[in-house]
Amino acid sequence: MTTWQAICAVHDIPVLGARRVARPQGLDVALFRNAEDEIFALLDRCPHKGGPLSQGMVFGRSVACPLHNWTLDLCDGQAAEPDEGCTPAFAVQVRDGQVFMDAAELATKATDLTRPIAGPARRCGQAASNAA
Numbered sequence: 476m477t478t479w480q481a482i483c484a485v486h487d488i489p490v491l492g493a494r495r496v497a498r499p500q501g502l503d504v505a506l507f508r509n510a511e512d513e514i515f516a517l518l519d520r521c522p523h524k525g526g527p528l529s530q531g532m533v534f535g536r537s538v539a540c541p542l543h544n545w546t547l548d549l550c551d552g553q554a555a556e557p558d559e560g561c562t563p564a565f566a567v568q569v570r571d572g573q574v575f576m577d578a579a580e581l582a583t584k585a586t587d588l589t590r591p592i593a594g595p596a597r598r599c600g601q602a603a604s605n606a607a
């Protein structure tokens with residue numbers, strides 16, 4: 476049986492914006508609110524290079540990553556073509572203006588995913604030693 480955990484009120488999430496939900500383990504989850512007051516939840520990590528989706532621009536049922544503008548579907552976290560990748564989506568319920576998430580999913584889903592670590596810096600004109 477699912478245990479639904481109260482997270483916040485719908486109005487605590489900015490319209491066309493997001494609010495981050497911290498977890499004991501793993502990266503934050505981003506709660507998004509679109510213009511129709513629909514609420515969505517994705518791991519706050521772009522599948523491209525780990526950008527913070529919570530700082531992206533919400534439009535329709537999509538969010539544009541703030542780093543390189545990939546578009547992700549807020550329903551399932553899937554990147555729009557031609558890009559490829561997916562960020563984990565989380566179950567959300569809205570009841571009486573309150574946002575709830577599946578407590579078990581929030582505690583365990585995708586807790587192994589981390590942000591990518593930037594590689595070593597190079598000076599301009601310096602060749603990469605292991606260029607692919």
Ligand code: FES
Nearest residue numbers: 521524526540543
């Ligand atoms: S990190 Fe999101 S588009 Fe590049």
